[in-house]
Amino acid sequence: MLQKLRSVRQSELFRGVSAEVAAEIDAICRIKTFSNNEVIHPEGELAVAIFYVVNGLVRLTKTEAASGREADVSICEPGETFGEYLLTEGVNYVTAARAADVTDVAIFDLMKLRKLAGRHPILQTNAARIMSRHLSEAFRCISADRLQTAPQRVANYFLGRCPEGAAQASFRLPFQKRILAGKLGLAPEALSRAFAALADAGVNVHGRTVTILSVASLRAAC
């Protein structure tokens, strides 16, 4: 548990706060482990908490009422906060959140965090910083969905994981391919076809291992 609390302290919510305030935030936080596919909170439900992914993976989704189909709108990896948009505004969760692996989540009581933020504006600043990044990512996602083909979306995601300045690169996908497909707004079969299309640009995907023979060629190809 101590190890976990140390992880929570890495959260951007704690950035720049005094030891005293950090202790107050700790006191309104609990860690809960969710199993794969378990719902952390449903869409539209009365909001009671803000969350931080200690380890594992969380999908934020929205469901179409008529068809029941759901779309990923964000994938939260360890170190990510979600629900931070509730600190100032809103009474309901605007997405659902579901564990996409065995996942430890730090749960901050919303009402208590709002009270704390009233006394310590730095918490508002920290939440605003996180929200600003999430808004920027959402804008990028909208434009990628609207402008890029499936291979381009995959290539850009891969390029984003290459160390800066690397001529070639090899890395392990941080999650299963079906999660990557959802993140990029693709059907699983469209993701497979994109992998095949990128083979010509020197990209090999074996299991979750991605090898890029020439980062420059891949960049030129997309």
Place this chain on the structure above:
Amino acid sequence: MLQKLRSVRQSELFRGVSAEVAAEIDAICRIKTFSNNEVIHPEGELAVAIFYVVNGLVRLTKTEAASGREADVSICEPGETFGEYLLTEGVNYVTAARAADVTDVAIFDLMKLRKLAGRHPILQTNAARIMSRHLSEAFRCISADRLQTAPQRVANYFLGRCPEGAAQASFRLPFQKRILAGKLGLAPEALSRAFAALADAGVNVHGRTVTILSVASLRAAC
């Protein structure tokens, strides 16, 4: 000009601030008129301001470097703030902003607004409230793009403009059809096909006037 300043005071940035602070915000704000298609700020440029649409229309877009194509990620109508994500975080504009009509924009000096917000946390709260709404809208946009057909996107947009509880409705589109197409992530011809498809559900579009014969039927159809 007085009339315009009164409009600016409607901005959510001013919500709950004292008359003294409002005067300070006024003092760091100027109104500028942009012609149709004029760039308000380019994407990626060093940020110097936060903006408020007094009247007219503003498109926020992102451009794909390789192809030069651009996608709308948000349409800002009168009463909307944009760039509020910069108050806490970020040094560059994450989108471009372009007038989509003759448009009066209130321009708040970013550095001065940041200083004001340091002294008056209510400005941070107000910006966070706006940003929270924008994030929620962006999530909704991502899921609509990923789940809904073109007619469904149009139908949902139309339903959102019907007065609550109305059995039938008629309204004027607040902007040209090509703007609506961009807002919904559709090519203009896909928008036209969607209008044609919705005629069967009792939706008539003549010029910019939309008539919905049965709101309930339209809701059931999408």
